[in-house]
Amino acid sequence: MRTSQAARYARWSAMAAGAIAAVTLGVFLHRAWLARQERRQAPAPAPPSVERLSSELTFSKVEKDRTIFTVKASRSTEFKANDENLLEDVQITIFGREGTRHDTLHTRSCQYEKDSGEIRCDGEVQIDLQSAKDAARADAATRRAHVETRRVSFDRSSGVARTDEKVTFAFANCQGEGVGVSYRSGDGVLRLDKDVKLWLRPSGTAGASEEKQVEVTGSGLEYRRDTRRMQLAGPVRAVTESSEMTAGEMALELDASFRPQKLVALAGRDGSRPQARSTQAKGETQMAADEVAAEFHTEGWLQDIVATGRVEGQFKGEKGNEDFHADKTRASFWPRSERLKEVDATGNVALEDSWQGGVRRRLETNALKVLFTEAGKNRGYHVESAETLEPGTVEWAEAGEKGGKVVTRLSGDVLRARFAEKGRAQQVDVVNHVQVERRAEGQPNETATAQSGTAKFNRDGNWAQVDLKGDVRLEEAPVGQAANGRSARADAATFVRATQSAALTGNAVVSDEAARTTARRITFEQATGEIRAEGGVRTTEMQAGRGGVGLAPQAANLSADHLEANSQTGRAVYTGHARLWQGDAVIEADAIELLRPARQLNARGGVRAEFAQAALAQQTATQPQRGATWRVRAGTLTYWDADGKARLEKNVRAESAEGVIQAEAVDLYFTRTAGQGQQVTRAVATGGVEVRQGDRRATAERGEYTVAEGKFVLSGGNPTIFDASSGTTTGRQLTFYNADDTIIVDSELGSRTLTKHRVEK
Numbered sequence: 001m002r003t004s005q006a007a008r009y010a011r012w013s014a015m016a017a018g019a020i021a022a023v024t025l026g027v028f029l030h031r032a033w034l035a036r037q038e039r040r041q042a043p044a045p046a047p048p049s050v051e052r053l054s055s056e057l058t059f060s061k062v063e064k065d066r067t068i069f070t071v072k073a074s075r076s077t078e079f080k081a082n083d084e085n086l087l088e089d090v091q092i093t094i095f096g097r098e099g100t101r102h103d104t105l106h107t108r109s110c111q112y113e114k115d116s117g118e119i120r121c122d123g124e125v126q127i128d129l130q131s132a133k134d135a136a137r138a139d140a141a142t143r144r145a146h147v148e149t150r151r152v153s154f155d156r157s158s159g160v161a162r163t164d165e166k167v168t169f170a171f172a173n174c175q176g177e178g179v180g181v182s183y184r185s186g187d188g189v190l191r192l193d194k195d196v197k198l199w200l201r202p203s204g205t206a207g208a209s210e211e212k213q214v215e216v217t218g219s220g221l222e223y224r225r226d227t228r229r230m231q232l233a234g235p236v237r238a239v240t241e242s243s244e245m246t247a248g249e250m251a252l253e254l255d256a257s258f259r260p261q262k263l264v265a266l267a268g269r270d271g272s273r274p275q276a277r278s279t280q281a282k283g284e285t286q287m288a289a290d291e292v293a294a295e296f297h298t299e300g301w302l303q304d305i306v307a308t309g310r311v312e313g314q315f316k317g318e319k320g321n322e323d324f325h326a327d328k329t330r331a332s333f334w335p336r337s338e339r340l341k342e343v344d345a346t347g348n349v350a351l352e353d354s355w356q357g358g359v360r361r362r363l364e365t366n367a368l369k370v371l372f373t374e375a376g377k378n379r380g381y382h383v384e385s386a387e388t389l390e391p392g393t394v395e396w397a398e399a400g401e402k403g404g405k406v407v408t409r410l411s412g413d414v415l416r417a418r419f420a421e422k423g424r425a426q427q428v429d430v431v432n433h434v435q436v437e438r439r440a441e442g443q444p445n446e447t448a449t450a451q452s453g454t455a456k457f458n459r460d461g462n463w464a465q466v467d468l469k470g471d472v473r474l475e476e477a478p479v480g481q482a483a484n485g486r487s488a489r490a491d492a493a494t495f496v497r498a499t500q501s502a503a504l505t506g507n508a509v510v511s512d513e514a515a516r517t518t519a520r521r522i523t524f525e526q527a528t529g530e531i532r533a534e535g536g537v538r539t540t541e542m543q544a545g546r547g548g549v550g551l552a553p554q555a556a557n558l559s560a561d562h563l564e565a566n567s568q569t570g571r572a573v574y575t576g577h578a579r580l581w582q583g584d585a586v587i588e589a590d591a592i593e594l595l596r597p598a599r600q601l602n603a604r605g606g607v608r609a610e611f612a613q614a615a616l617a618q619q620t621a622t623q624p625q626r627g628a629t630w631r632v633r634a635g636t637l638t639y640w641d642a643d644g645k646a647r648l649e650k651n652v653r654a655e656s657a658e659g660v661i662q663a664e665a666v667d668l669y670f671t672r673t674a675g676q677g678q679q680v681t682r683a684v685a686t687g688g689v690e691v692r693q694g695d696r697r698a699t700a701e702r703g704e705y706t707v708a709e710g711k712f713v714l715s716g717g718n719p720t721i722f723d724a725s726s727g728t729t730t731g732r733q734l735t736f737y738n739a740d741d742t743i744i745v746d747s748e749l750g751s752r753t754l755t756k757h758r759v760e761k
Contacts, residue, residue, distance in 0.1 A: 069094040085112040094185040102135035117156035125152040145171035159185035171258035173201040188225025196221045228254040234268045243278035265292040283317030305331045322353040343370040365392030386417040409437040428455040447475045466495040486512040501525040529568035537563045548596035549641045552583020552677035570596030586610040599641040607634045614679040631655045644670040659693040695724040710738035
């Protein structure tokens with residue numbers, strides 16, 4: 001038992017010793033393996049020139065308890081000889097003096113000089129410009145400006161980063177490049193030294209076509225981080241496929257998301273002003289101003305353009321040219337369409353166009369608003385309306401029928417124009433202090449004023465008709481004179497270009513140096529001199545005898561339902577209850593015609609007239625005048641003022657205090673008396689003459705009455721006197737007097753017989 005037990009114990013002891021030895025060896029081997037692994041993973045031994053190796057380096061610049069920037073490197077190697085550090089995986093974060101920024105500069109490696117504080121990064125460098133607020137957003141990557149370059153140096157003491165290499169950058173709807181860049185972290189100013197190019201996408205979409213992109217070039221660029229303002233040094237040039245703008249310098253303002261917000265073009269130091277040029281299918285447009293500013297919507301499309309300072313524009317097309325001037329203009333655009341919606345111009349606004357055929361138009365005002373249609377499925381895009389916000393004038397010039405220039409001007413406190421398709425002017429409405437002027441070479445100048453007016457246009461762009469309303473007044477000055485021409489007034493007036501006519505309606509009055517005419521409606525044509533009046537026509541001579549007749553020393557008056565006259569020929573025809581009165585003389589007829597140059601009057605249809613009669617010979621100067629008149633009726637009457645003669649025809653009846661004469665025709669002879677005008681001194685009747693004096697009746701083919709002698713002479717046919725109390729007397733010629741009852745009878749044999757008859761007076 002003891003032997004076997006001892007053997008078993010020995011075996012167990014051996015086994016335990018072996019196990020302990022194995023465990024001990026395993027632990028030793030494991031420790032050796034771990035040591036080898038640690039040696040493999042540990043940094044290489046520092047070269048003799050290396051003072052110290054660090055796995056991470058961080059330092060910051062702090063001013064008044066605020067961190068301006070922080071430099072971090074994942075690995076730093078400090079050298080003994082030149083006191084330099086090699087920084088790897090470097091990131092510089094700039095917070096700014098206000099702590100509102102989170103701009104970062106990142107590169108793989110940099111050299112850091114401890115004495116000077118300069119950090120040089122020879123490799124690729126990426127710079128992101130971003131606010132602290134945007135950096136905390138989930139979409140921070142879309143709200144920053146990204147810059148890429150190489151060989152950047154950063155001064156720790158000044159906080160300035162700089163390189164002379166090529167630089168590329170991008171933000172929102174803009175990409176760009178340049179050569180040489182410096183960035184001051186303290187005030188957040190980024191500068192590109194030269195060869196600057198920008199590519200803008202006005203549509204606001206990443207896939208915008210190159211045709212819609214704007215390429216901007218400049219000699220330098222300055223970007224201010226805090227204001228997000230980008231300043232391009234000139235000469236600056238912005239180009240699209242169809243347009244170009246040049247300027248002395250240009251500024252681009254960005255919103256919080258670095259999207260273009262406002263683009264401003266300015267004059268350069270050499271005085272070169274911003275200029276824009278655009279080429280379309282129908283022509284070329286040019287514009288210049290002291291300053292041009294374009295504003296963009298947050299989605300990127302063009303919203304407004306404002307030009308200030310001697311704004312000048314010109315359009316040159318196949319069919320004509322347009323010129324524009326103003327102190328300031330503002331153009332707004334329909335959303336996302338890049339088409340004009342509204343244009344406002346202020347200060348010395350002038351718009352002038354000239355077209356084939358010699359037509360020229362010019363608009364002048366101090367404030368103008370133009371509206372454009374919104375292009376839709378069923379209508380085209382064109383000018384819809386235009387309105388002057390201050391008094392304005394529009395002028396048309398064209399070639400007249402005889403080759404001379406004809407100019408028409410329309411002005412008022414407010415001008416409102418409406419346009420048809422393709423921008424054709426359709427109508428212009430004028431409000432308050434309306435004035436129309438028309439000047440034609442070789443023709444009287446015309447001026448019209450009114451409270452309101454409307455001008456309508458033809459398809460050729462020239463005016464077709466002008467309507468005026470409210471206290472309309474017209475003035476027509478003879479050629480070479482400023483006044484003393486024809487004038488008119490009415491409630492309303494209409495001018496028609498095709499007929500060169502003017503129609504006055506409502507209490508119409510037309511006056512010239514010869515006469516004044518009133519009617520409900522008066523129409524006159526400038527080219528022919530024709531004048532027509534309707535409704536309650538009345539004409540008054542301005543001076544006696546200016547109408548062609550001088551029956552009395554007073555001015556003549558005429559009235560009728562209608563009037564047709566001609567200012568060039570001096571002819572005037574009054575029809576419908578026509579009436580002329582001048583002193584004691586009165587003429588009434590269906591129609592009265594005046595011929596001024598010939599000094600002739602013609603009346604026809606139901607003629608009735610009264611004329612003054614000369615005094616009888618037996619009346620003395622001390623005896624009162626009897627004021628006798630002749631009252632006549634006839635079918636027609638013709639009066640020649642120069643001859644002092646009137647001829648009445650067709651069933652004539654002439655009546656005076658001395659008796660009544662009836663005949664087919666009667667000629668009245670007048671003598672002009674000082675202070676009393678024309679007076680009847682003799683009457684000659686022919687054709688079926690009949691004379692009545694009380695109970696006496698005389699007949700013959702011819703009868704002549706002499707007023708001064710009170711004598712009747714009957715001849716022709718079978719002259720006969722019938723007297724109720726004394727019987728009948730006949731002879732070859734009968735002569736009798738008003739003063740007594742004497743009748744002188746001349747027989748066929750030439751003998752004379754004196755008889756006495758009682759005449760009832």
